[in-house]
Amino acid sequence: MIPDDDPSRLLTVVNPDDPGTTYISLVGNTYGMLVTGEQTNGRYCLIDMHVPDGGGPPPHRHDFEEMFTIVEGEIEFTFRGEKHTLKAGYTINIPANAPHNFRNSSGAPARMLCVCTPAGQDEYFMRIGDIVAGKDASPQLSENEVAQRRRRAAELASTYRSEFL
Numbered sequence: 001m002i003p004d005d006d007p008s009r010l011l012t013v014v015n016p017d018d019p020g021t022t023y024i025s026l027v028g029n030t031y032g033m034l035v036t037g038e039q040t041n042g043r044y045c046l047i048d049m050h051v052p053d054g055g056g057p058p059p060h061r062h063d064f065e066e067m068f069t070i071v072e073g074e075i076e077f078t079f080r081g082e083k084h085t086l087k088a089g090y091t092i093n094i095p096a097n098a099p100h101n102f103r104n105s106s107g108a109p110a111r112m113l114c115v116c117t118p119a120g121q122d123e124y125f126m127r128i129g130d131i132v133a134g135k136d137a138s139p140q141l142s143e144n145e146v147a148q149r150r151r152r153a154a155e156l157a158s159t160y161r162s163e164f165l
Contacts, residue, residue, distance in 0.1 A: 012039045016048045016135070024129035025138045026149075028055040032135060033126070037119025045122035047114040050135050051075065056103035062162040065117050066094040068102070073110025077102045099165055124160035128153040 014021070014034045022033045032048035051073075059078070068075070069091040076085045077092055079100045086092055094100050104110045116122070128149060130139045141149070157163055 009041065010039075014046075021048075021134075022126070023132050023134055023137065024125050025132045026125055026129035027057050028052060028138075029057075030132060030135050030138060031125055031129065033122050034113075036122045040119060042119050044115055044117040045119040047116070047122060047125070048135070049112045049114055051102075051104040051110045051112070053104055053107050053109065057101055059099060059101040059165040060157075060162055061097055061099045061165065062121075062160070063096050064120065064161060065096055066121070067115045067117075068092050068094075069113045071111045071113060073104065073108055074106040075102050075104055075110050075112060076106075120160050124156060124162065127156055 012035055016032050016034060024031045024033065029052070030050040032050075033045070034048050035044075035046035037043075037045050049068075056075075068077075068086075070086050070088050072088055074085060074087045076083055077094075077100060078084075079092075079094065080098055084092065114121075130141070130149075132138060154164060
């Protein structure tokens with residue numbers, strides 16, 4: 001049986017250009033928190049990822065599903081050691097626990113939407129990144145500050161069911 005409607009759960013409508021969107025600078029990328037786990041009762045989150053040329057996280061894995069749709073540009077994904085280059089319009093699903101990473105080596109900026117289920121990656125990014133004014137902003141961090149962010153990411157990874165490889 002389908003449970004009754006929960007009127008305490010509200011409709012969520014987002015526009016990435018809304019000034020109220022929270023943007024995080026992380027590993028050289030800028031991530032917009034479009035739909036958070038708080039809004040979906042922990043079921044999933046949706047992140048708008050702006051990835052400059054050369055951007056992308058180090059190899060990692062986590063115990064949740066992650067799906068990416070390339071909106072603009074081109075991104076190279078490495079999944080279990082095999083490279084896949086995807087262009088705008090493509091979608092890729094990374095199964096839980098699989099080693100992976102992505103890199104923009106196209107020479108131009110790229111953008112993708114990322115869905116994580118269940119949610120939690122949005123909270124992790126909020127705790128390890130730096131809030132910036134918008135999708136085109138990035139903080140100027142010293143080498144020491146970059147090292148601090150990496151340490152914080154490593155320290156919190158297991159809390160958010162992730163592991164760097």
